Amino acid sequence: MNPLAGKDSLGTGVQQLPAPVSPHAIYIHIPFCLQKCFYCDFFSQVGLSGEDRARYVRAISREIKIRARFFPEANVDSVYIGGGTPSLLEGWLLTSLMRQLRQSFCLSPQAEITLEANPATLSPPYLDTLRAVGINRLSLGAQSFFDPELKTLGRSHQVRHIMETVNELHRQGFENFNLDLIYGIPGQSIKGWKQTLQKAVDCSPAHLSLYLLQVEPSTPMGRMLQRGDLVLLGEDREWLMYEYALDFLAGTGFKLYELSNFCRPGRACQHNLVYWRDQPYLGFGCGAVSFLQDSRFLNLPRLGAYCDGLLEEQGVWPVQILERMDNNQQAVEALILGLRLCAGVDLTELSCRFNLDLQEKYQWALDLSQEEGLLNKQGTRICLTRKGYFLSNRVFVRFLS
Amino acid sequence: MQEHIRNFSIIAHIDHGKSTLADRLLETTGTLSQREMREQFLDKMDLEREKGITIKLQPVRLNYRARNGQEYIINLIDTPGHVDFSYEVSRSLAACEGALLVVDASQGIEAQTLANVYMAMDLNLEIIGVVNKIDLPGAQPEVVKQEMEDVLGLEKEDILPISAKLGTGVEEVLEAIVKTIPAPSGVEEAPLQALIFDSYFDPYKGAISYIRVVSGRVKKGENIRMMSSGKEYEVTELGVLAPYMREVQSLGPGEVGYLAAGIKNVKDTRVGDTITLASRPAAEPLPGYREVKPMVYCGLYPVENSDFEKLRDALDRLKLNDAALFFEPESSDALGFGFRCGFLGLLHLEIVRERLEREYDLSLLATAPSVVYKILLTDGSELVLQNPTHWPPVQRIEQVLEPYVKASIMVPNEYVGSIMELCQEKRGVFVTMEYLTSQRVIISYRLPLSEILYDFFDALKSRTRGYASLDYELYGYEPSDLVKLDVLLNGEIVDALSMIVHHDKAYYRARAVAEKLRKIIPRQMYEVVIQAAIGSKIIARESIKAMRKDVLAKCYGGDITRKKKLLEKQKEGKKRMKQIGRIEVPKDAFLSVMELDE
Numbered sequence: 001m002n003p004l005a006g007k008d009s010l011g012t013g014v015q016q017l018p019a020p021v022s023p024h025a026i027y028i029h030i031p032f033c034l035q036k037c038f039y040c041d042f043f044s045q046v047g048l049s050g051e052d053r054a055r056y057v058r059a060i061s062r063e064i065k066i067r068a069r070f071f072p073e074a075n076v077d078s079v080y081i082g083g084g085t086p087s088l089l090e091g092w093l094l095t096s097l098m099r100q101l102r103q104s105f106c107l108s109p110q111a112e113i114t115l116e117a118n119p120a121t122l123s124p125p126y127l128d129t130l131r132a133v134g135i136n137r138l139s140l141g142a143q144s145f146f147d148p149e150l151k152t153l154g155r156s157h158q159v160r161h162i163m164e165t166v167n168e169l170h171r172q173g174f175e176n177f178n179l180d181l182i183y184g185i186p187g188q189s190i191k192g193w194k195q196t197l198q199k200a201v202d203c204s205p206a207h208l209s210l211y212l213l214q215v216e217p218s219t220p221m222g223r224m225l226q227r228g229d230l231v232l233l234g235e236d237r238e239w240l241m242y243e244y245a246l247d248f249l250a251g252t253g254f255k256l257y258e259l260s261n262f263c264r265p266g267r268a269c270q271h272n273l274v275y276w277r278d279q280p281y282l283g284f285g286c287g288a289v290s291f292l293q294d295s296r297f298l299n300l301p302r303l304g305a306y307c308d309g310l311l312e313e314q315g316v317w318p319v320q321i322l323e324r325m326d327n328n329q330q331a332v333e334a335l336i337l338g339l340r341l342c343a344g345v346d347l348t349e350l351s352c353r354f355n356l357d358l359q360e361k362y363q364w365a366l367d368l369s370q371e372e373g374l375l376n377k378q379g380t381r382i383c384l385t386r387k388g389y390f391l392s393n394r395v396f397v398r399f400l401s
Numbered sequence: 402m403q404e405h406i407r408n409f410s411i412i413a414h415i416d417h418g419k420s421t422l423a424d425r426l427l428e429t430t431g432t433l434s435q436r437e438m439r440e441q442f443l444d445k446m447d448l449e450r451e452k453g454i455t456i457k458l459q460p461v462r463l464n465y466r467a468r469n470g471q472e473y474i475i476n477l478i479d480t481p482g483h484v485d486f487s488y489e490v491s492r493s494l495a496a497c498e499g500a501l502l503v504v505d506a507s508q509g510i511e512a513q514t515l516a517n518v519y520m521a522m523d524l525n526l527e528i529i530g531v532v533n534k535i536d537l538p539g540a541q542p543e544v545v546k547q548e549m550e551d552v553l554g555l556e557k558e559d560i561l562p563i564s565a566k567l568g569t570g571v572e573e574v575l576e577a578i579v580k581t582i583p584a585p586s587g588v589e590e591a592p593l594q595a596l597i598f599d600s601y602f603d604p605y606k607g608a609i610s611y612i613r614v615v616s617g618r619v620k621k622g623e624n625i626r627m628m629s630s631g632k633e634y635e636v637t638e639l640g641v642l643a644p645y646m647r648e649v650q651s652l653g654p655g656e657v658g659y660l661a662a663g664i665k666n667v668k669d670t671r672v673g674d675t676i677t678l679a680s681r682p683a684a685e686p687l688p689g690y691r692e693v694k695p696m697v698y699c700g701l702y703p704v705e706n707s708d709f710e711k712l713r714d715a716l717d718r719l720k721l722n723d724a725a726l727f728f729e730p731e732s733s734d735a736l737g738f739g740f741r742c743g744f745l746g747l748l749h750l751e752i753v754r755e756r757l758e759r760e761y762d763l764s765l766l767a768t769a770p771s772v773v774y775k776i777l778l779t780d781g782s783e784l785v786l787q788n789p790t791h792w793p794p795v796q797r798i799e800q801v802l803e804p805y806v807k808a809s810i811m812v813p814n815e816y817v818g819s820i821m822e823l824c825q826e827k828r829g830v831f832v833t834m835e836y837l838t839s840q841r842v843i844i845s846y847r848l849p850l851s852e853i854l855y856d857f858f859d860a861l862k863s864r865t866r867g868y869a870s871l872d873y874e875l876y877g878y879e880p881s882d883l884v885k886l887d888v889l890l891n892g893e894i895v896d897a898l899s900m901i902v903h904h905d906k907a908y909y910r911a912r913a914v915a916e917k918l919r920k921i922i923p924r925q926m927y928e929v930v931i932q933a934a935i936g937s938k939i940i941a942r943e944s945i946k947a948m949r950k951d952v953l954a955k956c957y958g959g960d961i962t963r964k965k966k967l968l969e970k971q972k973e974g975k976k977r978m979k980q981i982g983r984i985e986v987p988k989d990a991f992l993s994v995m996e997l998d999e
Contacts, residue, residue, distance in 0.1 A: 027958055027959070029959075042959075210954075211954045211955050212950075212952065212954035214953075214954060214955065235924075235948070235949045235950035236946065236949055238949070238950055239949035239950055259952070259954075260954050260955065272957060274958075275956075275957055275958045275961070276956075281958055283958065283959065287959070288959065289958055289959040289960075289961075289962075291958065291961075296961070296962055322962045323962050333961070333965065336965070336968070337956070337961070340956060372926050389952070390949065390950055390951070390952050391926075391948065391949075391950070391951045391952065392951070392952050392953075393951040393952055393953060393968060393971060394926075394948075394951045396968055397968055397971050397972045397975065400968060400969060400972050
């Protein structure tokens with residue numbers, strides 16, 4: 001059941017790796033939606049009944065219970081409930097889920113516990129429940145402050161829902177929330193983007209995530225693009241939007257800390273920092289990914305099989321290994337993820353962690369990237385420059401060889 | 402035995418059903434069982450099967466019991482069906498006593514087929530006319546038979562109507578081969594003369610030659626001599642292709658087979674050479690083939706500079722099977738070290754490049770193809786120019802000559818007007834027009850070779866709804882008003898993109914090339930300015946804006962694996978780029994500047 005246990009018994013050179021770190025971050029995937037957004041390629045399903053949801057929560061609780069046994073030392077200080085639309089879970093189901101989590105893991109009192117929410121799904125009583133079960137951070141998929149743009153994206157909410165929810169949050173003193181915004185939406189003007197940003201800032205969130213619309217071929221939007229029914233804005237306008245956001249948000253007290261993420265002082269998303277700092281995490285739920293030591297695992301994204309497996313008497317965890325990395329690959333990944341953060345990475349620190357001389361190995365990549373003005377190097381610390389954020393792949397690709 | 406041997410070729414236009422007929426012959430004679438059979442069996446290269454075209458079939462030996470009760474050995478030695486490879490036709494024909502002329506029952510004779518039949522007639526081969534695809538709805542076998550009688554003088558009633566696809570009439574073809582084609586006439590007791598009509602390299606056995614014994618006999622273990630070089634080797638293996646390699650102890654007059662003699666150097670089994678015995682050499686070699694001269698040259702460069710030696714080795718090997726392939730080392734400021742290669746045409750170029758990449762795992766870029774120009778210099782000397790980079794300074798040029806071909810275009814008469822229009826556009830000079838039949842016309846033009854290389858054939862097809870066919874042969878050199886067009890990227894001339902163009906078309910070409918490059922060069926870190934110039938005069942300009950976006954906006958825990966794969970893919974893409982100065986140029990750019998949409 002436990003891939004790590006299996007690995008140990010095979011004796012595949014675990015000794016050479018740094019001692020396994022007990023994960024202190026947990027992700028929980030809730031794969032339900034009211035409707036699929038046109039751009040979304042995450043695993044989620046629509047049209048499920050309350051009974052289906054209850055069964056799913058029973059299955060996920062079972063998974064938590066079973067897998068927690070392997071991490072008796074885990075001290076969890078970040079929980080992120082994402083989706084899908086986790087705010088579709090009935091209050092009592094969420095309560096039950098959180099109860100199981102606290103039973104199986106030691107959650108530190110200051111733990112950041114985030115729930116992703118669709119602005120149209122948050123009622124005042126539901127907010128009460130969230131607080132009661134310990135949710136202390138919300139991430140709202142606002143996406144845009146223009147209804148036609150929300151329609152283009154296939155979102156189920158409207159601008160007034162965002163405003164209502166935000167007002168309610170402030171009324172209740174729930175200040176630690178994030179707004180997701182999307183730019184590069186077909187039909188979006190630069191002026192419209194500026195207004196969206198202004199309105200978002202007016203909502204006084206603690207955190208803002210700005211995502212460039214990425215159209216995947218397998219999504220409805222991808223197909224529209226292929227048919228020519230949709231035209232993207234093009235890199236020049238997309239870049240202008242990003243540049244504007246950097247300038248505008250800097251003047252309103254938001255600090256960029258990752259190339260798409262901004263926060264008020266002290267409000268960086270703890271959970272996402274775990275990803276970018278290349279730290280281990282456990283993922284529960286159908287379609288969730290876990291990262292431990294040198295491997296990523298994927299809980300198979302098939303809802304029926306997931307529930308059936310876990311609810312059997314013995315309890316089978318339907319999982320597959322997504323990738324297993326050698327030391328080199330791990331170092332590269334740590335570099336690439338770490339460089340997404342404005343703070344960058346410390347080469348000496350990483351070199352020690354992976355027992356490699358990264359400075360020497362990537363001398364040419366570092367030199368070239370600095371020469372192109374994409375990378376800054378101060379002492380042993382490297383980070384992307386402002387110019388480098390929107391051209392970051394160019395730098396990352398150089399570390400892959 | 403000798404009187405029971407028949408050697409023949411198949412002359413057919415592409416798509417007229419040669420491979421299918423060959424498949425049926427293998428089946429009907431029982432050379433292959435149903436189980437072993439697969440489509441296009443004798444098409445040797447994957448490339449051929451993929452493209453559905455046959456450049457040339459592998460030779461094969463068929464055993465046939467004729468209706469007269471006698472056993473015959475029938476050797477099929479194929480001819481290639483594309484104009485690029487017409488030189489090879491002569492090699493195959495010279496090894497035969499007869500030829501099947503296969504004509505599509507709805508298409509009729511094509512220009513190039515005609516040229517090959519004339520070649521066969523010149524070599525005194527017996528021609529057996531075959532009308533194929535009589536099962537198709539558009540088939541007009543009687544009309545086509547009449548055409549074959551009118552144009553080629555074949556007896557109409559001797560022409561065999563068949564459907565290779567259904568197997569109809571295939572036995573009659575075999576009977577006709579036995580009855581019409583004479584047995585080989587060589588003398589067993591005479592000194593050995595064996596013609597090498599093809600060869601290839603086998604990593605275990607060395608160079609393997611396909612031979613046709615004309616006179617005498619060759620045995621395993623004997624010492625043979627190559628008559629062109631005088632080099633001697635011991636025969637280590639002899640065999641026939643039936644259709645798989647089957648060893649035999651000796652090959653006598655009229656027989657066709659393969660010969661291995663531990664020949665390491667690929668250049669020592671020249672196609673067209675005569676093999677004789679060291680102990681009792683023939684006085685004279687067999688008549689040689691028409692020497693092949695490449696018509697088009699281009700530079701081939703490894704994308705990775707370190708692959709230069711690997712490329713040389715691969716070219717050496719390909720050269721063994723491909724007498725027409727020419728190459729010599731050259732260097733380019735933009736591309737580093739590579740080879741200037743000569744080809745028969747663009748299909749030939751494309752095939753060689755694909756084979757190098759596929760079979761030898763090379764990543765290559767080809768520069769813009771060029772024909773061979775002759776330049777008379779003011780000091781009275783003559784410069785033969787294969788590479789536009791070596792174009793001399795204007796003040797040293799007395800006169801420029803460019804190669805012309807004589808093109809024969811066969812069309813239904815209603816398209817004469819549009820064909821003439823096309824030829825005029827391409828700087829053609831009208832020669833003659835003849836009616837082959839009341840409906841079909843053959844038009845001759847003198848055309849600059851450079852004008853027909855790229856898109857002429859396509860234009861021809863599209864203006865005649867596919868009915869026109871083309872054959873051409875080199876005619877000679879004529880003076881022409883040519884200039885060298887240079888391409889500059891950010892102010893630096895990229896030598897590999899230089900091309901020779903006619904003065905009247907220089908502006909048009911310059912604009913088209915600049916525009917094409919703007920479309921295919923991806924955005925770079927800095928703005929890229931593309932210019933086209935004649936000498937120091939800039940005549941076209943385009944620019945590519947600096948790259949703004951190369952980012953994965955979202956990257957979270959569940960997604961990292963996939964995002965890394967995207968980066969990996971992006972990195973693979975870089976391998977298809979050649980770094981020129983600071984600019985990454987897709988390796989296809991060099992060839993594609995020639996494929997301009999008109």
